[in-house]
Amino acid sequence: MPLFLISALVGAVLSGISLAIFAPYVTLRRISYMGEALSHIAFAGIALAMISGLNLTFGAWMFVSIVALGISWLSQKYKIQEANTITIFLSLSMALGIILISLKQDYTFDLASYLFGNVLLISASELWALGLLNVLNIAYVLFFYKELFYLSYNPEMSKVFRIRTQAVDKIFYLLLAANIVFNLKSAGIILVTAQLILPAVTAFNLTCKLYKAIFISVIVAIISALAGFAVSFALNLPTGATIVVCQALLYTLSFIFKKGRR
Amino acid sequence: MISFKDLQYQIANKTILEDINLEIPDGVFAAIIGPNGAGKSTLIKLLLGLIEMQEGSVIIDGIPQKKWLKANSFGYLPQREEFDRSFPATARDIVLMGMAGTLPWGRRFNKEHETKAVEVMHMCGIGEKAGAQIGSLSGGEYQRVLLARAILTDSKYLILDEPEAGIDRPGVTSFFKLLKKFNEAGKTIITVSHDLHTLSKYCTFLICLNRRLHCHNNAELINAEVIRNTFGDSVRLIEKEY
Numbered sequence: 001m002p003l004f005l006i007s008a009l010v011g012a013v014l015s016g017i018s019l020a021i022f023a024p025y026v027t028l029r030r031i032s033y034m035g036e037a038l039s040h041i042a043f044a045g046i047a048l049a050m051i052s053g054l055n056l057t058f059g060a061w062m063f064v065s066i067v068a069l070g071i072s073w074l075s076q077k078y079k080i081q082e083a084n085t086i087t088i089f090l091s092l093s094m095a096l097g098i099i100l101i102s103l104k105q106d107y108t109f110d111l112a113s114y115l116f117g118n119v120l121l122i123s124a125s126e127l128w129a130l131g132l133l134n135v136l137n138i139a140y141v142l143f144f145y146k147e148l149f150y151l152s153y154n155p156e157m158s159k160v161f162r163i164r165t166q167a168v169d170k171i172f173y174l175l176l177a178a179n180i181v182f183n184l185k186s187a188g189i190i191l192v193t194a195q196l197i198l199p200a201v202t203a204f205n206l207t208c209k210l211y212k213a214i215f216i217s218v219i220v221a222i223i224s225a226l227a228g229f230a231v232s233f234a235l236n237l238p239t240g241a242t243i244v245v246c247q248a249l250l251y252t253l254s255f256i257f258k259k260g261r262r
Numbered sequence: 263m264i265s266f267k268d269l270q271y272q273i274a275n276k277t278i279l280e281d282i283n284l285e286i287p288d289g290v291f292a293a294i295i296g297p298n299g300a301g302k303s304t305l306i307k308l309l310l311g312l313i314e315m316q317e318g319s320v321i322i323d324g325i326p327q328k329k330w331l332k333a334n335s336f337g338y339l340p341q342r343e344e345f346d347r348s349f350p351a352t353a354r355d356i357v358l359m360g361m362a363g364t365l366p367w368g369r370r371f372n373k374e375h376e377t378k379a380v381e382v383m384h385m386c387g388i389g390e391k392a393g394a395q396i397g398s399l400s401g402g403e404y405q406r407v408l409l410a411r412a413i414l415t416d417s418k419y420l421i422l423d424e425p426e427a428g429i430d431r432p433g434v435t436s437f438f439k440l441l442k443k444f445n446e447a448g449k450t451i452i453t454v455s456h457d458l459h460t461l462s463k464y465c466t467f468l469i470c471l472n473r474r475l476h477c478h479n480n481a482e483l484i485n486a487e488v489i490r491n492t493f494g495d496s497v498r499l500i501e502k503e504y
């Protein structure tokens with residue numbers, strides 16, 4: 001197998017794992033809309049970074065982090081109807097991103113690869129970044145397991161019982177932003193949210209223990225990445241999309257398994 | 263001791279609480295009574311710091327509330343707890359939440375914590391359900407889980423907002439008997455309740471609230487007129503229930 005294929009395969013697996021570790025929390029906290037919004041906002045972030053000459057991924061991460069913290073702060077403070085506000089935010093940032101990119105015509109920007117993802121384009125340094133991100137994810141989930149558990153159960157009650165969730169919640173959004181931005185290259189703006197939900201809902205069909213769900217979610221992501229990669233390579237299909245279809249298939253299987261067990 | 267000083271609270275120009283001056287001494291079994299919408303839950307949420315104080319102040323054990331809350335917590339049972347039936351937690355996990363704040367980051371519960379939680383659950387009559395998924399519990403069973411959680415905080419104050427909601431008749435009596443036991447062991451109890459009948463047997467300090475305080479004192483001093491002032495015509499309705 002040529003080197004670029006190996007690194008693409010490793011990239012797909014690492015990317016799947018990093019999203020799968022966060023997926024159970026995104027599902028339990030019912031913030032999949034955040035994933036959707038942040039991936040689109042990341043597009044504006046990338047455009048901004050491009051205009052200002054920053055490193056694209058890093059610039060976008062900073063931008064998305066700020067917006068993520070802002071949204072979570074606003075929604076806590078004013079208990080606003082999140083869905084509407086976020087849809088507005090999402091469309092607006094997409095529009096701004098497109099305008100910004102069109103202004104910078106001399107720059108060769110592969111829009112399609114950001115929209116749909118192209119794991120073949122992943123570079124060695126991006127692989128290292130994904131690896132590091134996974135280490136951070138695992139450390140975060142292990143170290144703050146109890147706080148994350150109660151934060152997901154009920155943030156207000158966590159506050160009453162003085163569980164130290166405030167910093168944990170902030171780090172959550174910083175890491176969520178990082179997981180989305182660093183995976184745009186491989187998963188794509190449009191499909192990254194699918195990988196942030198499907199492995200977790202599959203896992204919750206199979207277990208009612210959180211630590212097991214995280215584990216199963218990761219397994220689902222790895223299987224899907226390997227299978228999706230193989231199938232897409234054999235049939236010459238887009239990799240990111242094929243991986244998502246594999247995850248959806250596994251979800252369907254888990255659903256049938258759950259129904260059958262009743 | 264908990265004292266409220268000149269408390270006012272408004273939502274969108276509507277006065278919810280007015281002129282609340284109240285001292286709840288340590289060791290009492292206090293009940294807050296009043297009709298629906300009287301502001302009982304609002305008063306409790308202000309005390310817990312769940313909503314921002316607007317006017318007036320709360321002093322707990324001689325310390326301003328904000329400062330007290332930094333170092334202490336209340337054993338609280340909310341009127342309604344939003345929860346997701348499919349959330350992957352057992353009843354014991356929810357009870358352990360009561361002491362999760364005492365453990366630093368990175369530290370898990372050990373056997374000792376778990377044994378203590380199950381012990382308290384047995385006291386609350388829910389011990390056999392310790393390992394049950396929360397989604398499988400009935401409303402009344404969940405309420406007992408929440409009581410166990412409040413007790414597990416080990417706070418000297420137990421603050422309960424309609425704890426008997428959803429609990430069957432014999433259950434309510436054993437619930438209050440249990441509270442009485444904790445009261446005698448030194449805990450101060452503040453409970454919101456609509457069950458005047460049961461309250462009359464257990465509580466030692468009555469707070470009649472309907473936007474303003476209509477009285478707060480030793481429970482024996484309560485007469486029909488104060489009750490009528492607090493509840494208006496609804497009082498008859500409540501008596502008929504039992």
Ligand SMILES: Nc1ncnc2c1ncn2[C@@H]1O[C@H](COP(=O)(O)OP(=O)(O)OP(=O)(O)O)[C@@H](O)[C@H]1O
Pocket residue numbers: 273278296297298299300301302303304305341
């Ligand atoms: N978030 C809110 N927005 C608008 N009004 C509110 C809000 N919360 C409470 N209120 C109003 O405050 C008043 C007091 O509410 P509160 O929940 O404190 O009453 P309560 O005495 O606990 O009633 P119940 O016996 O029904 O529990 C009510 O009239 C209610 O309409």
Ligand SMILES: [Mg+2]
Pocket residue numbers: 302303304341423
């Ligand atoms: Mg109430």
